[in-house]
Amino acid sequence: MAKQYETVIGLEVHVELATKTKIFCGCSTAFGGAPNTHTCPVCTGMPGSLPVLNKQVVEYAMAVGLATNCQIHQYCKFDRKNYFYPDNPQNYQISQLYLPICHDGGVEIETAAGKKVIGIHEIHMEEDAGKLVHDEWEDCSLVDYNRSGVPLIEIVSEPDMRNADEVIAYLDKLRMIVQYLGASDCKLQEGSMRADVNLSVREVGSEKFGTRTEMKNLNSFKAIARAIDGERARQIELLEEGKPVIQETRRWDDNKEYSYPMRSKEDAHDYRYFPDPDLVPVVISDEWLQAVRDRQPELRTEKLARYKREFDIPDYDAGILTESKRMADIFEETTALCGKPKKVSNWLMGETLRLLKEENMEPDELGFSPAHLAKLIELVEAGTINQTVAKEVFERVFYDNADPEKYVEEHGLKTVNDEGELKRVVEEVIAANPQSVADYKGGKDKALGFLVGQTMKAMKGKANPGAVNKLLKELLG
């Protein structure tokens, strides 16, 4: 019988924090600056410069630690991780080895197989490196230190995951937590969230872990899932052939769906960590910790439960509405303004999702104001506009954040509630369509629909279809 293998996966997730400045200097973290325009002697490792810790980094790290059920080291400090590489101008990265700010936590994930807790070994603060670009013309590398010193937290999980589903669920959970805290936008594609996958295989039933490899360059959930399946297959094949798995760092090539060993930076694994003498320890008082705890916003899991309880929103809808903090904020603010959670949910789940999909946009990019959606809902409720017109107006709200009241006024879209006017138009339609009238009278109900459509068209959509239907029936006897 063929051997059965189990995959053992642990993740190292780097999250770029949403601070305005770098971790140890007052340089901007803004994206898109020309190369090296956000640099100073500190983040380019000039001799004699002194790093000073950004307090916000500590607060974000604490917030993420608390939200992931971690213990906080109330006495923590920074260490130097030594290695030579051009993206690292100091020849060491300031990180935390001995006393990371958070430790021993975990988050609950849910997959088709059920619920499970994934342990978090530690979370530490560190600085990002610069960016290297290969120059084809001169066959050299160009270094931009704008990202050098941008604050990161590294969230190190326990080797608790067993398949790609669990890994994706765990990453999604972390992403939600960090986004809700406002600590990062966590975009895999843009690199503000990066995951390295540590993977080994072992025979089912074995207690001992196999030799693991670390995979880098995974920039989408799909790439991560493919990399896990690919690396699992590669390791099993080696074991089946009686060959050893080598502990190494591999780079996933998502196009070729295969991982390749990265050229080992000579003895790169001997980092000779030691405490950074330039930085004094961080002491977190009980009061400070409590203040951060008190400021924690409602997280997604709590929000989900509250939506179901307070607004009677179905599971699926509540899931979609809370999947992005922006969407949840719009839902809550609009509901507070118009008092109609179901209607708000319908607009978000229906037209909003449709347009997002059409435009290939993320919910985080939604730009309209809740006040405008609330107004639109009120216009429909009051019968000022009908559903068809409302959809047209909503598009303007979605794209231009238009004020629905003004838009309806300016474009003369109000439903005509003048009965005399409506009757006149209906009579005209009846006169102009004798065949349909005959069909209807002959028992073809479909013909009525056609007549309603013709009336709506003549009214330029500004009629209440229910009223038109009723009037037609009356007039046709």
Next chain:
Amino acid sequence: MESCDGISEGKVMANIISDETIEYVGILAKLELSDEEKEQAKHDIGRMLDYVDKLNELDTSGVEPLSHVFPVHNVFREDVVTNGDEREKILANAPEEKDGAFKVPKTVE
């Protein structure tokens, strides 16, 4: 003769640094040493380790590990941008530059 670390020059060293070790340390530190310099370094590092052995003779059980020599903690900055574009000055330190970037020998991942 007593040197400043309290270990006598003539004494036989307890810590003998092997050729492999000095080679390895050289690679880590990105240093290329001549044979003569290697011998000197082996001797120096051996004496440093002897000194550490001496320190280790002290009973430090019950003493908290020292993380910083100054009795200072919590030195922070507020999260406010204070630096502008100083690219010209920063690049003045570059051995070579191109397109606003530091130009370095090709790196391969």
